Amino acid sequence: MMDRSLPDPPKNGDERARRQRARNRAVLLLLLGMVALIYVISIVRMGGG
């Protein structure tokens, strides 16, 4: 039987950490995308595009 005296798990903290990780991943993807974009632009511009 469940011990009802135990405190609830820190759901808010978990959610906060989950959202923080999602934001970090989005920033990482954006930065990698920018690096790739600048690389491709450089190739095109140097090629006279």
Place this chain on the structure above:
Amino acid sequence: MPDVVITSGTVGDTAVAPAAAGARVADFVELLKPRVMSLVVFSGFAGMMVAPGELHPVLAAVAILCIAVGAGAAAAINMWYDRDIDAVMHRTRNRPIPAGRVDAQEAVSFGIVLAIGAVSLMALAVNWLAAGLLALTIAFYVFVYTMWLKRRTPQNIVIGGAAGAFPPMIGWAAVTGTIDLAPIVLFLLIFMWTPPHFWALALYRSGDYARAGVPMLPVVAGARATKKQMLAYTVLLAPLALAPWFLGIAGALYAGAAAILGALFILAAVRVWYDSGERAARQMFAFSILYLFLLFTLLIADRAPDLVGGSLT
């Protein structure tokens, strides 16, 4: 009208605490007003398509990306500045800042970083004229429309509408590196389209605007005067929409469709004039979006012979 005093993290007298769990990525996407962005991107793309000359497909895609991000950045800064009035309007109270999902300072920082990034990338990848026009567009929307006109004059969206009219000019400048009469006509087309489009919305949201203290035309001058002006703009817009055909940047297909669409837009305004309720205004608002979308689709179709099997110009 008294200016609204804004302090960090507050809406009027009510503090808006950011959500304890922090913002989701989707909340930051919402700050960019993706639906508005789509029409801006589309008109910018049309400007690129009708412009004479060539642009490498990668650079064209970068130019479109910069226009999209620039528009999103301006929207994020607009949401930061307008968070007090957004909180009291039904249409906007669930936006990320008034709903407490994104911190106001984070939102404005996000907008500024994106604006600088979009303009810089446009300058480096495309050309300085397109970058300058993009910077002007963002500055006009933020400083002239949002901060200066919106809360002060019922002509707010008439003059402020220029910000939404720049994208075809940016697209044209991205390809040609110059500005001439044709992109100015495309600019005027959106400029003249904006008032009837926005006032149709304002007619059935006038209560919202009145509550927020925004002097939209229906709030200040009443529904009758607004409807009269909407009709006047649609009548002026109809012949103006034929100008791309006269200038030779669009063909007979475009001209015929523009004439029919113009007549339908006038008809929508006439229906609004005779309708004492909201129905005709709602329909006109929906049609106005379709009108501009179809007009620019036809412009693109006329200038994309590979896609449609032959230019009609």
